[in-house]
Amino acid sequence: MGLVQFLDLAATSAAVAAVSGRKAKIDLLAAALRRLDPDEIAAGSAYLAGELRQRQTGVGYAALRDRPAPAAEASLTVREVDERIAEISVVAGAGSQARRRDLLGSLFAKATGDEQRLLIGLFGGELRQGAQAGLLADAIARAAEVPVTAVRRALLLSGDLKKVAVAALVGGAPALSGISLQVGTPLTPMLAASAPDVGAALLSTGAPATADVKLDGIRIQVHRSGDEIAVFTRSLDDITSRLPGVVAEVRALPVSEIVLDGEAMALDANGRPRPFQETSSRAATRGPAGKKNGGAPAGNKGSGAPAGEKGGGAPVGSGELRPYFFDLLHLDGTDLLDEPGRVRWAVLSEALPAELIVGRRTVETEEQAAEAFAAAIAAGQEGLVIKAPEAPYDVGRRGSAWVKVKPRHTLDLVVLAVEWGHGRRKGWLSNLHLGARDPLTGGFVMLGKTFKGLTDELLRWQTERFQELAVADNGWVVTVRPEQVVEIAFDGVQTSPRYPGGVALRFARVLRYRDDKPADQADTIDMVITIGNGGADQSAASDRT
Missing domain, CATH: 2.40.50.140 (Nucleic acid-binding proteins)
Known part of the structure; x- marks a missing residue:
């Protein structure tokens, strides 16, 4: 199989954008996936999904505006584009801005007009061609001739469409079945739908429901295997070294393996949340050099999760973010993803001290939910997440089992x-x-x-x-x-x-x-x-x- 021209993907992208039918889009995407060389599948599947394989490139809108005239003839392959973007993504140090500009200009100079349009969409993150992850999952299944359920499950557990595409198209169903929850590998978190008020949320989840305080922090997923701990963001970026206080708290737990879902945030002296930008800024600041997986002392634990009902809790050490967890996905060799929420949360309450668990209560009526909502807002939090206690952890999906309510x-x-x-x-x-x-x-x-x-x-x-x-x-x-x-x-x-x-x-x-x-x-x-x-x-x- 020969290398695929980048122009072929540009043509597929334009064709997918031009058709409205789901089946037609899947057919186009599957045909393009089949043509990819094994070494091109990771990059090619990402491009078809409207994203780059590299998460950060340092290329902004200003650089995209100032670009050379398009090439008259196509010469770029998918592999070459990926290699050139990978080179751009690692530019750093003195003179990096000029070097990045030169590399970007060289790439665009080799691209035709159609290829430039695709590159602009990929770099700018605004390639809305209707080929979202769900559609790509169906196309991968079609191209690899494997059950779509196997592709979707693998995608939800790995959180990596590129990895799933490579597994399906190179190894087929056996390779997909080998993708499971792995402690240390982040999985796409379950998301919450939105409702204008608690009454509407309860209509979605049913009653009784669990009302979790929606904290004004950053979403974190923490994996521990023995003494090795990793902290990931909602977008699956590794920020372990930036949150030593979170690492210390999880290391102190009497467990061997655990995967936790929660939030981390900065608190003031009274246990109230600091502005989110302060939390985000602290999470973006790397910890002391040379300390693997953090390792700073835990500091004071405080008296409980902030909820307007359990008190506040002092910050974990000086200037560090404090974790609060609301779900448990794995514990000591046992996966809990498919267990009902009430089971996961019961195990969570046994495994963690109360001060590390988000404020939550059971609500049976709209009045009780409204009271919990008012308490959360009064405590400086974002609102509530109303949850159906019988629902499994629906990895990577935004359904009706979790519904968030915030002031608008x-x-x-x-x-x-x-x-x-x-x-x-x-x-x-x-x-x-x-x-x-x-x-x-x-x-x-x-x-x-x-x-x-x-x-x-x-x-x-x-x-x-x-x-x-x-x-x-x-x-x-x-x-x-x-x-x-x-x-x-x-x-x-x-x-x-x-x-x-x-x-x-x-x-x-x-x-x-x-x-x-x-x-x-x-x-x-x-x-x-x-x-x-x-x-x-x-x-x-x-x-x-």
């Missing part, structure tokens, strides 16, 4: 600019630049961008609308007259040096356009700052529940 904020903001879309949104104006009104100057202060919540109907409408309002178009960003008001929902406000107002919105998404409201009646930057100072969900990051 909305603002009426003004669109300042719009970016041209890529992939499925090619030809449409997509990513909105959002601004709040500045009452002192009469101008607008940018708060960030979003393309979330946009239906095809809204995309068509706003493409026409913002071309009417356009004052400049550089081929990437269309600057518009600040006249169109849009209602934005968001989870909170965070400080941000990227924007002139010093703040940005967290998880912003479009609710509707407000043609009934002129721009001079949009919400002000003062209101945004007030929301942020109120302590309501000042968080930002991908490592959330």
